[in-house]
Amino acid sequence: MGPVAAANNGKRVVVALGGNAAYPPTIRGTAEEQLEVMEGLCEHFVRMINAGYQLVITHGNGPVVGNILFRMAKTAVELPPMPMDVCVAHSQGGMGYMLEQSFQNVMRKRGCHASVAAVLTEVEVDPKDPAFANPTKPVGKFFSEADAKRLGQETGWDFIEDSGRGWRRVVPSPQPMEILDLPAIEALLAAGLIPIAAGGGGIPVIRNLDGDYKGVPAVIDKDLTSAMLAARLGAAAFIMLTGVEQVALDFGKPTQRAVAQLTASEARQHHKDGQFPPGNMGPKIDAALNYLHDYDGMVVITSLERAFDALTGSAGTRIVRDA
Amino acid sequence: MGPVAAANNGKRVVVALGGNAAYPPTIRGTAEEQLEVMEGLCEHFVRMINAGYQLVITHGNGPVVGNILFRMAKTAVELPPMPMDVCVAHSQGGMGYMLEQSFQNVMRKRGCHASVAAVLTEVEVDPKDPAFANPTKPVGKFFSEADAKRLGQETGWDFIEDSGRGWRRVVPSPQPMEILDLPAIEALLAAGLIPIAAGGGGIPVIRNLDGDYKGVPAVIDKDLTSAMLAARLGAAAFIMLTGVEQVALDFGKPTQRAVAQLTASEARQHHKDGQFPPGNMGPKIDAALNYLHDYDGMVVITSLERAFDALTGSAGTRIVRDA
Numbered sequence: 001m002g003p004v005a006a007a008n009n010g011k012r013v014v015v016a017l018g019g020n021a022a023y024p025p026t027i028r029g030t031a032e033e034q035l036e037v038m039e040g041l042c043e044h045f046v047r048m049i050n051a052g053y054q055l056v057i058t059h060g061n062g063p064v065v066g067n068i069l070f071r072m073a074k075t076a077v078e079l080p081p082m083p084m085d086v087c088v089a090h091s092q093g094g095m096g097y098m099l100e101q102s103f104q105n106v107m108r109k110r111g112c113h114a115s116v117a118a119v120l121t122e123v124e125v126d127p128k129d130p131a132f133a134n135p136t137k138p139v140g141k142f143f144s145e146a147d148a149k150r151l152g153q154e155t156g157w158d159f160i161e162d163s164g165r166g167w168r169r170v171v172p173s174p175q176p177m178e179i180l181d182l183p184a185i186e187a188l189l190a191a192g193l194i195p196i197a198a199g200g201g202g203i204p205v206i207r208n209l210d211g212d213y214k215g216v217p218a219v220i221d222k223d224l225t226s227a228m229l230a231a232r233l234g235a236a237a238f239i240m241l242t243g244v245e246q247v248a249l250d251f252g253k254p255t256q257r258a259v260a261q262l263t264a265s266e267a268r269q270h271h272k273d274g275q276f277p278p279g280n281m282g283p284k285i286d287a288a289l290n291y292l293h294d295y296d297g298m299v300v301i302t303s304l305e306r307a308f309d310a311l312t313g314s315a316g317t318r319i320v321r322d323a
Numbered sequence: 324m325g326p327v328a329a330a331n332n333g334k335r336v337v338v339a340l341g342g343n344a345a346y347p348p349t350i351r352g353t354a355e356e357q358l359e360v361m362e363g364l365c366e367h368f369v370r371m372i373n374a375g376y377q378l379v380i381t382h383g384n385g386p387v388v389g390n391i392l393f394r395m396a397k398t399a400v401e402l403p404p405m406p407m408d409v410c411v412a413h414s415q416g417g418m419g420y421m422l423e424q425s426f427q428n429v430m431r432k433r434g435c436h437a438s439v440a441a442v443l444t445e446v447e448v449d450p451k452d453p454a455f456a457n458p459t460k461p462v463g464k465f466f467s468e469a470d471a472k473r474l475g476q477e478t479g480w481d482f483i484e485d486s487g488r489g490w491r492r493v494v495p496s497p498q499p500m501e502i503l504d505l506p507a508i509e510a511l512l513a514a515g516l517i518p519i520a521a522g523g524g525g526i527p528v529i530r531n532l533d534g535d536y537k538g539v540p541a542v543i544d545k546d547l548t549s550a551m552l553a554a555r556l557g558a559a560a561f562i563m564l565t566g567v568e569q570v571a572l573d574f575g576k577p578t579q580r581a582v583a584q585l586t587a588s589e590a591r592q593h594h595k596d597g598q599f600p601p602g603n604m605g606p607k608i609d610a611a612l613n614y615l616h617d618y619d620g621m622v623v624i625t626s627l628e629r630a631f632d633a634l635t636g637s638a639g640t641r642i643v644r645d646a
Contacts, residue, residue: 030403031538067402068413071394074401079390080353086417090391093416094409096443097526104503105535117507118443120419180427184440187514193507203420212428215354215420 012189013053013237013311014230016223016287017041019060019200021241021304022095029067031098038102045103046110047308054189056233057099058226061091061200062139069140069169073151084139084171085203085215092120092199099196116194122180122213123202123220129174136278137173137219142166172218176202176225180213182232189233201225223287231294238291238299239310240284245303247285247317249275261318264292288319296321335512336376336560336634337553339546339610340364342383342523344564344627345418352390354421361425368426369433370631377512379556380422381549384414384523385462392463392492396474407462407494408526408538415443415522422519439517445503445536446525446543452497459601460496460542465489495541499525499548503536505555512556524548546610554617561614561622562633563607568626570608570640572598584641587615611642619644 021041027033045055068090072081082090096118103116135158143151148159148167162168179185179202188195201220205213223240230238246258249270262270267285276282281301288299302316309315344364350356368378391413395404405413419441426439458481466474471482471490485491502508502525511518524543528536546563553561569581572593585593590608599605604624611622625639632638 028403031406031409070402071398075394075397078397079393080351082417083354086354086420089416089420090413091416093412093414093419093443094405096416097409097412097445100443100445101528101536101538108534115506117504117510119507120416120423120441120443122420122423181440183438183514184442184511184516187440187510187516188507191506191510191513193510205424211431213424215424 011052011054012056012233012235013048013239014056014058014226014233014235015045015048015307016226016238016240017057017059018241019062019064019222022059022099023063025063029063035098035102038099039106041304042099042102042106043110044304044307046106046112048311049107049114049194050110050112051308051311053311054192055194056185056189056229056235057194057196058198058222058229059095059099059196059200060222061088061095064095065091065200066140083215084217085205088200088203089120092118092203095199096196103194114192114194116196117188118196119181119184119188121185121198121202122205123176123198123225124178124180124213125174125204125206125216125218125220126177127206127216129172131172131174131218135170135172137171138162138168139171139219140169142168173221174204174218176220176228179225179229179232180205182229185229186233198222198225198229221283221287223283224290227287227291227299228294230297230299231291234295234297236297237311238288238297239307239316240287240299240301241304241307242281242284242301243303245306245315247276247281247301251275259317261320263320263322264289265322267319285319292319292321334375334377335379335556335558336371336562337379337381337549337556337558338368338371338630339549339561339563340380340382341564342385342387342545345382345422346386348386352386358421358425361422362429364627365422365425365429366433367627367630369429369435371634372430372437372517373433373435374631374634376634377515378517379508379512379552379558380517380519381521381545381552382418382422382519382523383545384411384418387418388414388523389463406538407540408528411523411526412443415441415526418522419519426517437515437517439519440511441519442504442507442511444508444521444525445528446499446521446548447501447503447536448497448527448529448539448541448543449500450529450539452495454495454497454541458493458495460494461485461491462494462542463492465491496544497527497541499543499551502548502552502555503528505552508552509556521545521548521552544606544610546606547613550610550614550622551617553620553622554614557618557620559620560634561611561620562630562639563610563622563624564627564630565604565607565624566626568629568638570599570604570624574598582640584643586643586645587612588645590642608642615642615644
């Protein structure tokens, strides 16, 4: 599974941004607040663009799609609620627009003449993916146990108790199989534009028995989709942003230590040993390994603040192919 | 104001689709229903693609953004409602995705190997546009007079009594000044993709005094934006779809007659004479005149069913430059 376009991609960098980074728990969530946060993110991205890197921005959508799902549920009596795939599409629309506008405003201030474009992204998943039999990904708001039980009976949704804060709907989190809008992302890159793509891990679709594409209620991990995108684009670098500058081993123990580099084998072994929690660093390590399996580039996990330095190898945790 | 790219655009066709065509009042509005309607639309579009035309699809969003605004208002106690520009972006996300998927499914059945891409589209308007002092465009749901008065006081929104069916919020409908995402649409076309763009007339933004782009609560007429897009792209044809096959003069009178062709001067004169109602055929005539002013191509107003024949000049009402 090599890159689609091998030409002239030495400066291509896929940057995967967390949904909470664009909508942190510290804000109430107005559009003004979100735009202010996004402008802060874009300062870092524009610095990369001005240094000659050709970015592709991917992003999570957790809080935003949670709000959209909540609004759908709350108005289900008056209006047919849109299913989860359409809600993800709404979130790609809203977040893509706000990110694009934040980019435009920061670029102007920083003398950057690039153009940004947000493109809707469908990602195909396998209807036989075992994840469909075992929903694990919490989405949307917290409910009381009673409300969760009632909603579960009414809608057939699955709920779990999440982190002691209440009950949340869980949906399957299948593996990405194919990024259906890859040609559009390639076209934008070829024209020198900066794509914003694969929001929320992509709109999850399957192919029916009759061959038709059809949306499914699921969440594709945005780091796994981003890794696939980075490999398919032949991006020389793939950066996953998170809350910490480096990956830690023995997290929370006296032996805790940050690591600057891991080989793929080391990362795989630590992962097996339970070093990386499922909801957090685990998918990032999986994504890094997938990218390295598919493409021989640079993959780094780091914080927004160190992302620029990570590009030159002087920050973050780099995962590298085995020698 | 000529085309950006003059090369190889003789087969470019911008097709502007009404918001009600994709979400007719006859459906309840589930995603399944919308997708079924859209597949019907795409049968016609794919026929054009298979005949060698390179389409750009634009679309209205009236019913969809109305639902989104309703959901925002109904959950405003629990969640900060997104402003109108973000709601338009949500609608571009949801409708763009569903149109794209409908295209994919119809194309496969019809042996068409094109790729479709939905791109978010911001459109700049002039903050000094007189429309801002005189909101005229109804959006969203109908309210009782009492509810409209209360909401007006709470939110500062303007309301009018609409068609005897109740009260509706009205927003300004300024002229499009610039399609900010034109480079992305050009890039997609250059790569042979079929862009879905300018949904709902585009996300309305102004430039602040400090130079920053900022969303505004407004609706840009989708036919006017589509006309600008068609001219900028140097599209050889611009087709506006509506409920009737041809434009009528003296509508509803004994002298009513459908017309196959109007010169720009004739159209302008009939418009002055009040032949074309403001909410309906009026903006389409304005859009046709704008396109002809900016670009010497073919512009037709017709129904979905006759759109293919309109391309060869054998259906619809064509408006042509004065000899």
